[in-house]
Amino acid sequence: MPGPPAGRQVEVLDLGCIADDVTGATDVATALVGAGFRTEVRFGVPAGGADVPGDVDATVVALKSRTAPVDDAVRQSRAALAWLRAAGAGRFYVKYCSTFDSTPRGNIGPVVDALLADLDAPVTVVVPAFPAGGRTVYRGHLFVFDQLLADSSMRHHPLTPMTESSVVRLLAPQTRHRVGLVPLTTVHRGAAAVRDLLQGAAARTLFVVDVVEDGDLATIAAAIDDLPLVTGGSGLAAALRPRTPRSSDGIRCLDVVPGRRAVLVGSLSDTTGRQLRHARERLPVVDLEPSAVTGDVRGWAFAAAERAAAWWRESPDRPVLFSSVDVGDLSADVVEAAFGQLAVALRARGARQFVLAGGETSGAVVAALGVSRLSIGPELAPGVAWGTADSVAGPLDLVLKSGNFGGDDLFTAAWHMLDRSSGEQCLGTTDVVRGRA
Numbered sequence: 001m002p003g004p005p006a007g008r009q010v011e012v013l014d015l016g017c018i019a020d021d022v023t024g025a026t027d028v029a030t031a032l033v034g035a036g037f038r039t040e041v042r043f044g045v046p047a048g049g050a051d052v053p054g055d056v057d058a059t060v061v062a063l064k065s066r067t068a069p070v071d072d073a074v075r076q077s078r079a080a081l082a083w084l085r086a087a088g089a090g091r092f093y094v095k096y097c098s099t100f101d102s103t104p105r106g107n108i109g110p111v112v113d114a115l116l117a118d119l120d121a122p123v124t125v126v127v128p129a130f131p132a133g134g135r136t137v138y139r140g141h142l143f144v145f146d147q148l149l150a151d152s153s154m155r156h157h158p159l160t161p162m163t164e165s166s167v168v169r170l171l172a173p174q175t176r177h178r179v180g181l182v183p184l185t186t187v188h189r190g191a192a193a194v195r196d197l198l199q200g201a202a203a204r205t206l207f208v209v210d211v212v213e214d215g216d217l218a219t220i221a222a223a224i225d226d227l228p229l230v231t232g233g234s235g236l237a238a239a240l241r242p243r244t245p246r247s248s249d250g251i252r253c254l255d256v257v258p259g260r261r262a263v264l265v266g267s268l269s270d271t272t273g274r275q276l277r278h279a280r281e282r283l284p285v286v287d288l289e290p291s292a293v294t295g296d297v298r299g300w301a302f303a304a305a306e307r308a309a310a311w312w313r314e315s316p317d318r319p320v321l322f323s324s325v326d327v328g329d330l331s332a333d334v335v336e337a338a339f340g341q342l343a344v345a346l347r348a349r350g351a352r353q354f355v356l357a358g359g360e361t362s363g364a365v366v367a368a369l370g371v372s373r374l375s376i377g378p379e380l381a382p383g384v385a386w387g388t389a390d391s392v393a394g395p396l397d398l399v400l401k402s403g404n405f406g407g408d409d410l411f412t413a414a415w416h417m418l419d420r421s422s423g424e425q426c427l428g429t430t431d432v433v434r435g436r437a
């Protein structure tokens with residue numbers, strides 16, 4: 001494992017986080033910012049040295065590993081861990097989806113097994129719960145608001161259909177190690193009781209932890225302070241605290257990059273469907289055309305960007321909405337490639353502000369745009385924020401929206417927030433965000 005680079009002391013970087021998709025990365029980064037960590041997101045394992053700026057407390061490495069072949073997901077995650085260790089990170093966090101999106105083979109279990117081995121760590125916790133987003137865990141069973149996971153719309157996810165609600169049963173076939181449960185009764189007895197249960201494990205164990213409200217996450221955060229590796233959705237991240245407390249006042253900065261505006265929607269979730277119905281009545285829309293996409297992706301992207309440019313000539317600030325949702329069943333890979341080409345064509349016509357919906361979709365688009373780094377700005381909804389990105393063609397403003405997050409008006413509310421940001425460099429999170437989405 002490479003050591004820290006010259007000029008950077010060990011444990012200068014407080015927390016290193018590895019996220020299995022890019023919307024999950026902005027979700028967890030948003031939570032960490034709220035918890036007082038000065039946080040950056042990197043897309044892919046950065047090439048070259050571990051060049052984390054001195055004023056960063058937490059780096060999130062955003063991978064596209066959720067649906068990758070198991071070996072590839074493990075390889076990417078271990079490379080991210082090695083990079084974060086070289087950057088001097090003192091503790092590590094694996095971020096997966098709050099609905100535990102995975103297949104019976106992985107990738108959550110194999111990735112956690114590999115990182116536990118690399119860190120020589122005896123136990124970890126498995127905490128997908130995110131009460132602010134309606135995800136709770138009771139007796140190891142994951143709920144999405146009032147429904148068990150397997151009764152929710154995640155049952156029909158195109159890439160990771162979730163047909164089992166017990167996190168213990170989901171994880172068991174994915175890991176070589178024991179799967180334990182920290183029941184809610186133990187969590188309610190306090191941090192010391194949770195710590196005793198974790199420390200009592202006779203062999204390497206992954207402990208699923210019950211959580212029904214934010215206070216439970218605070219208890220877990222206190223109990224896991226000395227674990228080198230913890231795993232979860234973004235809920236647990238929000239309960240962590242920097243080793244060196246910051247005088248964070250909830251202010252997030254956004255450099256508003258002048259340019260045209262676009263919304264690219266490849267997410268097929270129910271939540272995105274509601275947001276799309278709302279936005280279709282208010283914004284000009286271009287639907288993906290199955291025949292054009294399968295025939296000539298670049299040609300379709302060029303023509304679609306031309307249509308957007310015509311709208312922008314009439315009304316330069318008007319966002320144009322692109323959707324794949326009502327066009328029938330295509331191949332997911334082809335749709336991702338089409339959105340990537342489209343984003344590049346839109347950028348060539350002046351687009352600099354993008355709202356992207358769906359983790360896989362956003363991953364494909366940020367890769368096509370050559371995005372390397374994102375700093376998190378004001379929050380639009382729990383787990384969704386504007387950010388300013390570095391890309392091969394200069395700065396961009398981006399929202400990377402997880403399929404399941406945000407209120408019905410998210411695709412229009414995002415632009416109201418950006419308009420408010422113009423002229424102001426920083427916005428207080430409390431007055432801007434909540435209640436809008």
Ligand SMILES: Nc1ncnc2c1ncn2[C@@H]1O[C@H](COP(=O)(O)OP(=O)(O)O)[C@@H](O)[C@H]1O
Nearest residue numbers: 267268269324330332335336358359360361403
């Ligand atoms: N019409 C379509 N036919 C087939 N696949 C599609 C279609 N529209 C989108 N997709 C694919 O479905 C996947 C959706 O996943 P993602 O972007 O993570 O969003 P979510 O998980 O919220 O549905 C992407 O790979 C996307 O390319």
Ligand SMILES: O=C(O)[C@@H](O)C(=O)COP(=O)(O)O
Nearest residue numbers: 023024027097098359402403
């Ligand atoms: O934890 C979550 O729910 C999200 O951060 C997330 O990972 C959702 O993924 P997508 O729905 O694929 O965007």
